[in-house]
Amino acid sequence: MRYSILSVLGQALKGQKDWKPVWRDAEPKPAYDVIIVGGGGHGLATAYYLAKEHDIRNVAVVEKGWIGGGNVGRNTTIIRSNYLLPGNIPFYEKSMKLWEGLEQDINYNAMISQRGILNLYHSDGQRDAYVRRGNAMRLHGVDAELLDREGVRKMYPFLNFDNARFPIHGGLLHRRGGTVRHDAVAWGYARAADQRGVDIIQNCEVTGIRVENGRVLGVETERGFIGANKVGLAAAGNSSRVAAMAGLKLPIESQVLQAFVSEGLKPLIPGVITFGAGHFYISQSDKGGLVFGGDLDGYNSYAQRGNLPVVEDVCEGGMALMPAIGRLRVLRGWGGIMDMSMDGSPIIDKTPVDGLYLNCGWCYGGFKATPASGFCFAHTIARDEPHELNAAYRLDRFRTGRLIDEKGVGAQPNLH
Amino acid sequence: MSRQPNRLASGGLVDRNKPQLFRFDGQPYQGFAGDTLASALLANGVSLFGRSFKYHRPRGLLSAGPEEPNALVELRSGARREPNTRATVAELYDGLEATSQNRWPSLRFDAMAVNQLFAPIFAAGFYYKTFMWPAAFWEKLYEPIIRRAAGLGRPAGSEDPDHYEKAFAHCDVLVIGSGPAGLMAALAAGRSGARVIIAEEDFRLGGRLICDRREVDGVPSVEWVARIASELEAMPEVRVMLRTSVFGVYDGGVYGALERVNDHVAVPPEFQPRQRMWRIMTRETILAAGSIERPVVFGDNDRPGVMMAGSVRTYTNRFAVAPGTRAAVFANNDDAARTIGDLEAAGVHVDAVIDPRPGSTDSVRSAARKAGSELIEGAIERATGGQRVQSVDVRSNGSTRSLSVDLVAMSGGWSPTVHLTSHQGSRPVWDDQLSAFLPGQTLPPGMTVAGAATGQFSLEACLAAGAAAGLDAAGRCGFRRAQLAVPSADPESTAVSPLWRVRGTKGKAFVDFQNDVAASDVELAEREGFRSVEHLKRYTTLGMATDQGKTANVNGLALMAEITAKSISQTGTTIFRPPYTPVAIGALAGHHRGEHFKPTRLTAGHAWAKRQGAVFVESGVWMRAAYFPRPGENDWLETTIREVNTVRSAVGVCDVSTLGKIDVQGRDAGKFLDFVYCNTFSTLAIGKARYGVMLREDGFAMDDGTTSRLAEDHYVVTTTTANAAKVMQHMEFCHQVLLPHLDVQMISISDQWAQYAIAGPKSRAVLQKIVDPRHDISNEAFPFMAAAEISLKGGIPARLFRISFSGEMAYELAVPAGFGEAAIVEIIKAGQEFGIAPYGLEALTVMRIEKGHVAGAEFNGQTTARDFGLGKMVSTKKEFVGRVMAQREALTQPDRPILVGLRPIEEGFRLRSGAHLLNRGAEPSLDNDQGYVTSTTYSPTLRSWIGLAFMKSGKERTGDTVRAWDAIRGTDALVEVVGPCFYDPKGERHHG
Numbered sequence A: 001m002r003y004s005i006l007s008v009l010g011q012a013l014k015g016q017k018d019w020k021p022v023w024r025d026a027e028p029k030p031a032y033d034v035i036i037v038g039g040g041g042h043g044l045a046t047a048y049y050l051a052k053e054h055d056i057r058n059v060a061v062v063e064k065g066w067i068g069g070g071n072v073g074r075n076t077t078i079i080r081s082n083y084l085l086p087g088n089i090p091f092y093e094k095s096m097k098l099w100e101g102l103e104q105d106i107n108y109n110a111m112i113s114q115r116g117i118l119n120l121y122h123s124d125g126q127r128d129a130y131v132r133r134g135n136a137m138r139l140h141g142v143d144a145e146l147l148d149r150e151g152v153r154k155m156y157p158f159l160n161f162d163n164a165r166f167p168i169h170g171g172l173l174h175r176r177g178g179t180v181r182h183d184a185v186a187w188g189y190a191r192a193a194d195q196r197g198v199d200i201i202q203n204c205e206v207t208g209i210r211v212e213n214g215r216v217l218g219v220e221t222e223r224g225f226i227g228a229n230k231v232g233l234a235a236a237g238n239s240s241r242v243a244a245m246a247g248l249k250l251p252i253e254s255q256v257l258q259a260f261v262s263e264g265l266k267p268l269i270p271g272v273i274t275f276g277a278g279h280f281y282i283s284q285s286d287k288g289g290l291v292f293g294g295d296l297d298g299y300n301s302y303a304q305r306g307n308l309p310v311v312e313d314v315c316e317g318g319m320a321l322m323p324a325i326g327r328l329r330v331l332r333g334w335g336g337i338m339d340m341s342m343d344g345s346p347i348i349d350k351t352p353v354d355g356l357y358l359n360c361g362w363c364y365g366g367f368k369a370t371p372a373s374g375f376c377f378a379h380t381i382a383r384d385e386p387h388e389l390n391a392a393y394r395l396d397r398f399r400t401g402r403l404i405d406e407k408g409v410g411a412q413p414n415l416h
Numbered sequence B: 001m002s003r004q005p006n007r008l009a010s011g012g013l014v015d016r017n018k019p020q021l022f023r024f025d026g027q028p029y030q031g032f033a034g035d036t037l038a039s040a041l042l043a044n045g046v047s048l049f050g051r052s053f054k055y056h057r058p059r060g061l062l063s064a065g066p067e068e069p070n071a072l073v074e075l076r077s078g079a080r081r082e083p084n085t086r087a088t089v090a091e092l093y094d095g096l097e098a099t100s101q102n103r104w105p106s107l108r109f110d111a112m113a114v115n116q117l118f119a120p121i122f123a124a125g126f127y128y129k130t131f132m133w134p135a136a137f138w139e140k141l142y143e144p145i146i147r148r149a150a151g152l153g154r155p156a157g158s159e160d161p162d163h164y165e166k167a168f169a170h171c172d173v174l175v176i177g178s179g180p181a182g183l184m185a186a187l188a189a190g191r192s193g194a195r196v197i198i199a200e201e202d203f204r205l206g207g208r209l210i211c212d213r214r215e216v217d218g219v220p221s222v223e224w225v226a227r228i229a230s231e232l233e234a235m236p237e238v239r240v241m242l243r244t245s246v247f248g249v250y251d252g253g254v255y256g257a258l259e260r261v262n263d264h265v266a267v268p269p270e271f272q273p274r275q276r277m278w279r280i281m282t283r284e285t286i287l288a289a290g291s292i293e294r295p296v297v298f299g300d301n302d303r304p305g306v307m308m309a310g311s312v313r314t315y316t317n318r319f320a321v322a323p324g325t326r327a328a329v330f331a332n333n334d335d336a337a338r339t340i341g342d343l344e345a346a347g348v349h350v351d352a353v354i355d356p357r358p359g360s361t362d363s364v365r366s367a368a369r370k371a372g373s374e375l376i377e378g379a380i381e382r383a384t385g386g387q388r389v390q391s392v393d394v395r396s397n398g399s400t401r402s403l404s405v406d407l408v409a410m411s412g413g414w415s416p417t418v419h420l421t422s423h424q425g426s427r428p429v430w431d432d433q434l435s436a437f438l439p440g441q442t443l444p445p446g447m448t449v450a451g452a453a454t455g456q457f458s459l460e461a462c463l464a465a466g467a468a469a470g471l472d473a474a475g476r477c478g479f480r481r482a483q484l485a486v487p488s489a490d491p492e493s494t495a496v497s498p499l500w501r502v503r504g505t506k507g508k509a510f511v512d513f514q515n516d517v518a519a520s521d522v523e524l525a526e527r528e529g530f531r532s533v534e535h536l537k538r539y540t541t542l543g544m545a546t547d548q549g550k551t552a553n554v555n556g557l558a559l560m561a562e563i564t565a566k567s568i569s570q571t572g573t574t575i576f577r578p579p580y581t582p583v584a585i586g587a588l589a590g591h592h593r594g595e596h597f598k599p600t601r602l603t604a605g606h607a608w609a610k611r612q613g614a615v616f617v618e619s620g621v622w623m624r625a626a627y628f629p630r631p632g633e634n635d636w637l638e639t640t641i642r643e644v645n646t647v648r649s650a651v652g653v654c655d656v657s658t659l660g661k662i663d664v665q666g667r668d669a670g671k672f673l674d675f676v677y678c679n680t681f682s683t684l685a686i687g688k689a690r691y692g693v694m695l696r697e698d699g700f701a702m703d704d705g706t707t708s709r710l711a712e713d714h715y716v717v718t719t720t721t722a723n724a725a726k727v728m729q730h731m732e733f734c735h736q737v738l739l740p741h742l743d744v745q746m747i748s749i750s751d752q753w754a755q756y757a758i759a760g761p762k763s764r765a766v767l768q769k770i771v772d773p774r775h776d777i778s779n780e781a782f783p784f785m786a787a788a789e790i791s792l793k794g795g796i797p798a799r800l801f802r803i804s805f806s807g808e809m810a811y812e813l814a815v816p817a818g819f820g821e822a823a824i825v826e827i828i829k830a831g832q833e834f835g836i837a838p839y840g841l842e843a844l845t846v847m848r849i850e851k852g853h854v855a856g857a858e859f860n861g862q863t864t865a866r867d868f869g870l871g872k873m874v875s876t877k878k879e880f881v882g883r884v885m886a887q888r889e890a891l892t893q894p895d896r897p898i899l900v901g902l903r904p905i906e907e908g909f910r911l912r913s914g915a916h917l918l919n920r921g922a923e924p925s926l927d928n929d930q931g932y933v934t935s936t937t938y939s940p941t942l943r944s945w946i947g948l949a950f951m952k953s954g955k956e957r958t959g960d961t962v963r964a965w966d967a968i969r970g971t972d973a974l975v976e977v978v979g980p981c982f983y984d985p986k987g988e989r990h991h992g
């Protein structure tokens, strides 16, 4: 059933009785044209665009748990296309464009809300670095504005302008940035893919990748072998483990990132704010919770939980930036496992194994990339060559040195 | 005002001699010391406490504890306003002010209650299906309305005036909870000699023992608690922490706890924190957190006056309040007997006891008989009434009848409080026998669980389990287990058979009260395929409210199991994340806010500079003098120009103490430096300094600075201010991990030495006046790049380096930090006759740009030594960090952007950093991007703005005119590409 105000009203009269499952809980078939490993945002989007853009519909998304239970449902929901480097800008702008039409495209309200993201700066040097970034964005037609201290004060009078250790000098404002209801992205893509014939197979952990003579044949799963002409890996925080099943060693470390939500509150923060003098960023969800986070915990781990030092560090940043939140309470904190690459940028590429494709290295920022990642990965799988938008996201760039190191911190994943 | 109509004449743990006046929604009331806000309002006959999240339904108290979903208020006012405070845990104090929330215009008449009319539309997830057309309306129309309607309380919006502390505590045994199991555990471990901390979130010890009328060791339980409490207080190694919630379990035996030090007074006393966050390090932990009672899901079960039976007993017994006048008890377990007895004792008549269990049980039957209550085998289908329950529809034997009551005490059984057991990932397991989730198999290391938290619901079992856990924990810590008799308790029956919901009810049957998730929403979720617990929660928001589903999760899961005809263990489990109860952000931040967010580092000459009127700027955590304005100067630029001119024509002095300094000693010191720098230091002559560039392992430039050799086995390295710690860390890493066999030691001496740059043609003349004449510092004896340990007049030890950042003849003089202030005073005194002036970071920057030296803006982590034009420095003859990776094709590509100088064509044009470079006539696009401007300044020497930039094939483009495109600032100007060194490119001046 198509979703619309009319169908909602109609069902209100019928006690909501006619709704069908948003996606079928499919049983695995013996073989598919394409298998995507990982039912997160990227895997589901890839399946959708394979069907939509390339008319490849004999596709399965194989997920070890329930779809959307990984990072797509654990992130802080920020979308933006305010990147600095030429390898990134067109890709993330494509993603933003896709977000802008997504709800109508997939007929699902993901509450895409372009409420603006403001990156604060606290020194001349930081300002100049943001100007360099803003100009790079403008070179590609992406919106960016520089605010001075008064401009920031007008937008966010409750920030600390009085006794800050690192006074706010201004900020780079990217108005088209904002937030999206993360779960809805997984569910909306799942529904749209399902409607185009994609099988979404849950509770089916991939335990092996069958490769013969350098060519992929399918995947071993908890529920048996499933054959495939092509296999795409989109396992985010588990990428290293999954790729190892095909004998690949990735330039990826897995690290924990925590996030927090406060109790529900009446509106306080309209957009997204990032602190420039500490690790802290914040927005407020439509439900009223302040959603915030900061730095990685800093060590390699597959445990989806973080520790107190970072909890404290994040809250210190929060109090330094906006001392009005002191009496508001942290309701819940959680951790997700990040696939941290060596230069902080992703990999969407073919692999040395024929028919095996790789999508990983999203670090803490892959949610915003979901539509473009799915779009480009689908292209790469369907055509067996990267799209021009992911041309820079090669696996061999660590050998050639064609790095995309936005932060300039080098091959130290916990600093990206 | 002070009638307290529902207060019982006697009994309870409230102090009738200490009346406390307070206000709720402006209305004055009186309660007693020992009350919570909830019990005091209840004593005053208030039954309406709040409104629900979505439908704005009137809500009263459901519980008497931290699990409360309904009775949330804004506590205090002004900057101290605390939204979403549970009235059930807010300790009453004289002068307390509370306001209801999420209603307009008033709690009684809430206009938003119209939402109830739309309830058929507002089913779970309805918003995912609509509000999509037209796209632009989301941000402009739909979302603002949704945002305004959503949320609960209002944040204060101004700075929190209170402060917070952090503290560490260490113990052998941490006991969480002070009910029967917790008290016995603490007693047992304490008597065995262990260092014990017992943390209790309430302001009184005892848990259920002070809420129920029980007997322990032949005395009323309240008395027994008092006896144990005083024994614990008397033990020197036992620490009793009241008002302290253990909120999280972290790796390594760390527990986070929040102590509410002053939440029970209007304003914290001076110099005292509002709250204190504890990091408790413990070997053994005994979780004795008790259990939380579950509601039953039936129609309109959210009407004020429908309460948890155990909480009803808490109000009658502990707070001496009658929560109603005519009650119905509805329970699937034998606690019903206790509820009947306690209500009758409080003068509340129990009209009916509704027991869904066929034939009920002996204990319930006899309690009902004694109280003269009608025992009905059946279930409540629906509660009726608006802002207070008026009657219940009871179904029995196939027919339904109405009973008028104003209180319903319900109980669906108890859920063990296993939250903390799952903070490290362990999943609770379902027990069919007990109808409850019990702690999982793999508990956090060192944790044991005792009492009701493990599903032991009888008092005697709790006492025994607590004692055993306490003795075992002490034993594992190496203490001799004390002799301890387990006290006896009055007999009881704990029989229970599951009842999750009453089917076929009309009205909304709530599962999650606060978030308005009803049974119909769970059914809809199932219909739409959201069947796993995670999907159910996310789709319906079940368990996501401020109570984190403490009363809702198990019912939600059980309903889903019922609908899908699966068992509960097949359906899933709920796991909990920290914090157990919400924690104020301020408490987690402690003192690290405002000016104390990060430490402030001051140089030894700071006070002196301040006296000179310097304007300071943050440089990392340092404060550095930016410039030294003089009367009559209008702005920073004018001052800076004067300072630069003084240096270039006479002499200036600048505090450079913030640069990192690392002392490197040992036989292999030179070899070690050769390894960490791309150029060579082992060949440096003793008494000489050399500029060095350090690469990261990936071949990009990391840091630069001069290193001097003071002796065969002794070097002093300097780093940039920003990278002082990073370079130290890197060098430690290189030594300890990569070259452990080298004989080299190093230590940071950044704090130990104050350092001043003395620059300008007259610099030597100044120094000659203060350096001990024993040291010859003439140009011949102490040429450019010389370095020596010397002494100043008066015998002060010092180090002198003839290095120059400004391009002039210059020195850096280092003295022990204790002499830092004296040294700057002496330098200025000596320089007076030569026209010396202090200069700040601004002038320093101007001169380094004029000289084309790279600094932080160029060391952006994306650039190589070659990009700086320093490719020749990179040795090809030795191994060093970054060597191999620096040879990758992209790092050696000839058209890589390289450092160039820029000069605007138009006179006076202010070139600014961050602009990108475009060829003339080229469309602004990424493809046409030629590079970017990193550093700019006004050059007093050239009387023009100048800049440094990285530009593609920059060297070949010298003399070209290109555009400096700065769309962000709205400028687009032509600039000429020149060499990066604008001033004395041959370097003649620094030779003096």
Ligand SMILES: Cc1cc2nc3c(=O)[nH]c(=O)nc-3n(C[C@H](O)[C@H](O)[C@H](O)COP(=O)(O)OP(=O)(O)OC[C@H]3O[C@@H](n4cnc5c(N)ncnc54)[C@H](O)[C@@H]3O)c2cc1C
Pocket (backbone or CB within 6 Å): A037, A038, A039, A040, A041, A042, A043, A062, A063, A064, A065, A066, A067, A068, A069, A070, A071, A072, A073, A074, A075, A076, A077, A078, A079, A204, A205, A206, A207, A234, A235, A236, A237, A238, A242, A257, A258, A259, A293, A334, A335, A336, A337, A338, A362, A363, A364, A365, A366, A367, A368, A369
């Ligand atoms: C706390 C936090 C905050 C974040 N904030 C943001 C933000 O604000 N903005 C932003 O852009 N990004 C953010 N991110 C990053 C973003 O969430 C991720 O980069 C992105 O979601 C990863 O892609 P995904 O959605 O496909 O991953 P996932 O949802 O993790 O999907 C991967 C899936 O693969 C499955 N899987 C793994 N192994 C196997 C196997 N062997 N067999 C079958 N299935 C398997 C997993 O179960 C999982 O469902 C944040 C991340 C976290 C943790």
